[in-house]
Amino acid sequence: MLLPWEYGVRNLARRPVRTALTMMALATVVMLVFVVVGFIRGLEQSLAVSGDDNVVLVYSVNSEENIENSSIPARTPALLTSSLDGTVNRFGLSHASPELYSGTRVKSESSDAGLGLVRGVTLAAPLVRRSVQLIEGNWPGDGEVIVGRLVPAKLGSSQDSMAVGKSVEFEGRSWKISGRFAAGGAAYESEIWCKLTDLQTATKRQDISLVALLLLPSSSAAEVELFCKERTDLELRASRETDYYATLQQHYKPVRLLAWMVVLLVSGAGIFAGLNMMYGAVAGRVREIATLQAIGYRRRAILISLIQEGVLLSAAGSLVSGFIALTLLNGMAVRFTMGAFTLRIDGVAILIGCGVGLVLGVLGALPPALKALRAEVAASLKAV
Numbered sequence: 001m002l003l004p005w006e007y008g009v010r011n012l013a014r015r016p017v018r019t020a021l022t023m024m025a026l027a028t029v030v031m032l033v034f035v036v037v038g039f040i041r042g043l044e045q046s047l048a049v050s051g052d053d054n055v056v057l058v059y060s061v062n063s064e065e066n067i068e069n070s071s072i073p074a075r076t077p078a079l080l081t082s083s084l085d086g087t088v089n090r091f092g093l094s095h096a097s098p099e100l101y102s103g104t105r106v107k108s109e110s111s112d113a114g115l116g117l118v119r120g121v122t123l124a125a126p127l128v129r130r131s132v133q134l135i136e137g138n139w140p141g142d143g144e145v146i147v148g149r150l151v152p153a154k155l156g157s158s159q160d161s162m163a164v165g166k167s168v169e170f171e172g173r174s175w176k177i178s179g180r181f182a183a184g185g186a187a188y189e190s191e192i193w194c195k196l197t198d199l200q201t202a203t204k205r206q207d208i209s210l211v212a213l214l215l216l217p218s219s220s221a222a223e224v225e226l227f228c229k230e231r232t233d234l235e236l237r238a239s240r241e242t243d244y245y246a247t248l249q250q251h252y253k254p255v256r257l258l259a260w261m262v263v264l265l266v267s268g269a270g271i272f273a274g275l276n277m278m279y280g281a282v283a284g285r286v287r288e289i290a291t292l293q294a295i296g297y298r299r300r301a302i303l304i305s306l307i308q309e310g311v312l313l314s315a316a317g318s319l320v321s322g323f324i325a326l327t328l329l330n331g332m333a334v335r336f337t338m339g340a341f342t343l344r345i346d347g348v349a350i351l352i353g354c355g356v357g358l359v360l361g362v363l364g365a366l367p368p369a370l371k372a373l374r375a376e377v378a379a380s381l382k383a384v
Contacts, residue, residue, distance in 0.1 A: 003297060003305040012309055019313065026317035026364075029270030030357040033263055034325040037352050038343035039334060040259045046341035047249050050186040051242030052214075055128060056221045058228065059210040061237040065247055068101050070209045072236060077211045079234075083227060086219025095214035097121060097128040100199050102209070106192065107169040108152075110161035116154060117191045117339055118145075118170060120199030120208075128214045131186050137164040137179025140194050144178040148189035150340040153333030168192070171202035187245075190339030212241070263352075270360050289372050299373045306369040307362055314361025318354040325353070 012019045058080060063070035077098040081087050088095040099121055106116030123139075126132055140146050145168065152162045160166075166177050175194060183189045200206060213224060221240040228236040239247075292302050330345040 002301045003292070005308070007305060009312065012312060023313050023317045023320070025273055026270065026314050026357060026360055027321045029266060029273065029360060030314075030318050030321040030353050031324065032266045033356045034321055034329060034345060034349060034353045035343070036259050036262050036266065037349040038325065038329055038345045040256050041344040041346055041349055042334065042341045043252065043256065043336070044249070045344050046185055046187055047245045047252075049131070049184055050188070051240075051245040052130060053240065053242055054215050054217065055241040056213045056215060056224045056238050057210055057241055057244055058213065058224065058236055058238045061228075061235045065244070065251065067210055068103050070101075071207045072210070072234075074098070074206055074208055076208065076234070076236070080211055080213060080224075080227075084213070084223060086215045086223055088214045088216055095124060095127050097124040097212040097214075098196060098208045099125065099210050099212060100196055100203070100205065100208050102199070102203065104170050106155055108155055108157040108161040109166055109168075111155060111157035113169075114155040114157075116151070116170065118199060119188075119191050119193050120196035121193050122196050125193070125212075128212045129183070129188060130214075131183045132181055132188060133183070134179050134181050137177070140178050142195065142198060143173070143175060145175045145192050145194040146179040146181050147177055147193075148191050149180060149182045150190040150333050150342070151192060153335055154190040154340040156335065171199075173202050185342065187339055187341075190341070263356075267356050267360070270356070271363050273364075286372060293373075303366075303369050303373060307365045310365030311358060311361040314357045314364070315354075318357030321357070322350055322354060325349070 057067070058072075058076065059067050059070035060072050077094075077096045081094045081096050099119055102118050102120075103115060104118055105113040106118070107113040126134075134146065135149070137146065147162050147168075152159050155162075162168075162177065162180070164177055164179060167174050168177065169175070170192075175192075181189075181193070196208070200208075215221065215224075221238065224238040228234070228238045289302055293299065325345045329343050332343045333340050334343060
């Protein structure tokens with residue numbers, strides 16, 4: 001026969017201070033799990049939505065996977081569009097976006113200079129980067145820039161300092177912010193965009209970093225790749241944009257593995273913390289447990305009741321942590337080497353966080369309960 005369900009609930013209410021402290025400790029552990037899993041999911045989501053299946057990136061073969069180190073002649077876009085039939089053309093404007101991509105020190109009005117990502121673009125950029133949407137202000141003119149919505153997080157500055165009309169400084173010049181843009185969570189959201197010619201003048205460069213080509217649905221990236229292989233004199237390589245960001249996924253795989261290790265370490269620490277608190281809780285109930293055995297309850301029934309209390313505490317702590325994570329952590333911007341992205345508390349993160357919380361409740365209650373039940377009933381009844 002099992003103990004009544006209400007018995008375990010009443011026991012939690014009998015010790016409100018200890019119950020509250022135990023629940024807070026469990027909630028803290030689960031919250032750390034939410035933060036780490038949200039970091040992993042946010043990084044994966046940012047890289048996953050950054051690529052476009054119909055966009056091919058053409059850059060220097062010597063740059064490997066680091067486009068910021070690429071340098072190709074400024075005539076490359078015209079050469080590509082005249083040689084390839086699959087590039088989209090509308091209104092006489094070729095959908096080939098020449099871009100100069102650079103990492104440089106950027107200073108805002110509210111913070112010291114930090115490492116920022118600047119991309120010099122032309123009017124073809126929004127036609128190729130179809131996820132980019134101007135949410136405020138205007139397209140940049142001479143000496144102006146538009147900033148992604150995650151640029152403040154990347155630079156460690158305030159949102160107000162990145163408002164339209166404010167100024168930023170990089171490459172020895174002051175640039176007025178003419179607008180802000182979003183890109184559906186893509187990596188572009190942590191970048192600053194300006195006119196290509198302005199950035200070339202500021203950096204004293206006449207080359208570009210890459211060309212982004214928007215192809216017709218009937219075309220294949222293999223055509224561009226074949227062209228780059230045949231023209232060995234140009235020293236170009238082509239990669240579908242989705243493949244490029246898939247490669248970055250592999251590049252950051254050690255970071256994700258390290259984050260999962262942190263989840264395991266935090267969970268292990270939480271289990272030991274739960275063991276410590278549950279040992280203290282059970283140690284003060286030795287006579288109660290012995291009395292239950294003396295009046296006829298089996299050890300299995302008492303063990304289930306003690307585990308029930310632990311699971312109730314961990315479930316309550318998981319619910320509290322889940323609510324805080326969804327309301328405060330979800331969408332929080334995080335600075336990273338590749339730029340910035342937002343924490344993502346999605347269904348997977350909720351499942352892992354709450355699952356860890358329930359496991360903590362079971363594993364934290366099981367060993368101390370077994371230890372108390374192994375003691376002799378007569379000796380336990382005499383315990384003080």
